[in-house]
Amino acid sequence: MRAVGAVWACLLASAVAALPAAAQADEACDPSKGIGVARTADVDTRGGPWFGEPFGDPDFLAPGEVVLTFDDGPLPGSTSVILATLAAECTKATFFVVGQMAAAHPDLVKAIADQGHTVGGHTWSHPNLRRLAPAIARAQIEIGFAEAEKAAGQPIAPFFRYPYLSSTPATVAYLRGRDIAQFAVDIDSSDWLIRSAQRMIQRVMTKLEARGRGIILLHDIHPSTALAIRGLLARLKEKGYRIVHLRPAAPVQTLVVSELRVRAVARLTRFSERPRHVHAKVEETDWTRNWPF
């Protein structure tokens, strides 16, 4: 979530400029030139089902089918390049946005949604929910969805991915009760670690060869990922993989969140995430137990 450096910003600006104007405007898309979308799946999220390993239905995707997912954004520069590339390739993805990032860059969330991609939640400030009192974890989830929906200016999907893929029995039960689908990962690109486009693409392709299908995890906050997407899509197409676009059968029902509560959750999250030797244990107080989330 840091600012893009000047060199990267320059590279990204060149990458956008290199794309056809029609692609940037997401119009006059020619599916024969890109990987396209092979199938659109309308996902019924009632009961908060899992997607991806280890709890998801392994046959949700057919052999050769892949789903593109981008976490942690949006971020100016890299997210814009990814959107332009997806438009040029006539394909669609799911973006699990962070609430704080959505609030900071609402125009980008709106662009993601306007261009037909799916917007899901990834908490408000990206904490490890295992370290939080259950009520604060629930508030993180809800504020994340509320901020993302506000930024999108339209309903978003009841799709959620845990920061660090870190769930608890309480959060799983909560999302099941909220009819919010829980997304894991089949193919981890490790793009946050591997900043080389070629090595990242190779890693994804090797894992796909072994597994044959899957939900691919990428992060739209990394310039190296933005610059790798065109090459990754080319390799996927070359190898015969097909993109599945996931859409919700019904939108998420967001809760109204006041600014005061956002500030309170920010404070409590910071307190809870301190190393455990600083304070023995984060207890649920009467106040947090009564939190409406």
Ligand SMILES: [Zn+2]
């Ligand atoms: Zn994340």
